[in-house]
Amino acid sequence: MDLQKINEFAIKLIYDAGEQIRESFSKELIIETKTDANDLVTNIDCQIEQFFVKKIKELDPSHKIMGEEGLGDKIVTLDGPIWIIDPIDGTMNFIKQHRNFMITVGFFVDGVGKLGYLYDVMRNELIYAIRGEGAYIDHHPIRKLEPLTIEEAIIGINSSWVIQNGKINHEKIANLIRTVRGTRSYGSAAMEIALVVTGKLDAYLSMRLAPWDIGGGMVIAQEVGAVVTNLKGEPFNLLSNDTFLIANPSIHQKLLDEFIELK
Numbered sequence: 001m002d003l004q005k006i007n008e009f010a011i012k013l014i015y016d017a018g019e020q021i022r023e024s025f026s027k028e029l030i031i032e033t034k035t036d037a038n039d040l041v042t043n044i045d046c047q048i049e050q051f052f053v054k055k056i057k058e059l060d061p062s063h064k065i066m067g068e069e070g071l072g073d074k075i076v077t078l079d080g081p082i083w084i085i086d087p088i089d090g091t092m093n094f095i096k097q098h099r100n101f102m103i104t105v106g107f108f109v110d111g112v113g114k115l116g117y118l119y120d121v122m123r124n125e126l127i128y129a130i131r132g133e134g135a136y137i138d139h140h141p142i143r144k145l146e147p148l149t150i151e152e153a154i155i156g157i158n159s160s161w162v163i164q165n166g167k168i169n170h171e172k173i174a175n176l177i178r179t180v181r182g183t184r185s186y187g188s189a190a191m192e193i194a195l196v197v198t199g200k201l202d203a204y205l206s207m208r209l210a211p212w213d214i215g216g217g218m219v220i221a222q223e224v225g226a227v228v229t230n231l232k233g234e235p236f237n238l239l240s241n242d243t244f245l246i247a248n249p250s251i252h253q254k255l256l257d258e259f260i261e262l263k
């Protein structure tokens with residue numbers, strides 16, 4: 001399999017998809033809800049996923065596609081070549097802010113991440129990685145992450161986890177927030193991962209993410225030395241939703257040991 005060729009194909013596809021999304025702002029947006037009133041999808045999410053599915057099947061019909069909107073294949077195992085795609089990560093931001101959303105794509109073979117992409121559509125900023133060959137931002141190499149202490153860290157976290165809740169010990173999270181230098185919340189997992197792999201955030205955690213939110217980011221994380229697990233410290237499960245932690249390697253274990261206690 002010629003990964004360089006597939007990489008060039010994927011980059012072109014992502015830039016084309018970004019152009020379609022930017023053009024969509026002058027057209028009518030049809031917004032619908034999915035599992036609940038805040039789980040939104042638009043005609044553009046579906047249009048972009050359909051575009052990826054069509055182009056990938058033209059490239060090679062044996063490649064399988066796991067997409068958020070379900071327009072690809074039904075994936076029950078990670079065997080063979082699989083594209084994991086979120087056409088718009090941060091749909092609520094896309095609708096409300098017209099910014100702060102990403103296209104994210106991962107290419108896996110037999111469960112091993114080979115290519116990863118995080119594309120900030122409105123900034124026109126592309127981060128990508130080829131397994132074993134490093135990660136790039138706008139085609140410039142990204143350096144490995146530098147060590148730091150928890151006290152120096154800026155972390156991405158949704159504020160709801162500081163309020164009493166059924167999923168995590170909120171008092172430990174409050175203590176984490178007291179300990180770190182600062183916190184941020186962006187509303188797009190792919191964007192928060194992009195910030196961690198480029199050292200602009202030092203960790204990001206979430207109680208529930210889907211494989212397409214993080215698949216591309218996982219491949220990039222490995223190339224810059226960021227550590228990805230679920231909140232139990234296990235590998236993220238790419239066949240279902242899971243909890244999620246990406247962090248600078250110097251603070252990943254300490255975050256799990258001292259500040260994260262699942263209920």
Ligand code: 2AM
Nearest residue numbers: 088089090091187188189190208209210
């Ligand atoms: P989305 O915009 O593609 O749906 C928001 O905090 C982040 O969590 C976004 O990356 C969003 O992705 C993701 N997200 C929102 N609802 C989710 C759900 N029910 N399962 C998994 N990820 C979700």
Ligand code: CA
Nearest residue numbers: 068086088089
């Ligand atoms: Ca999405």
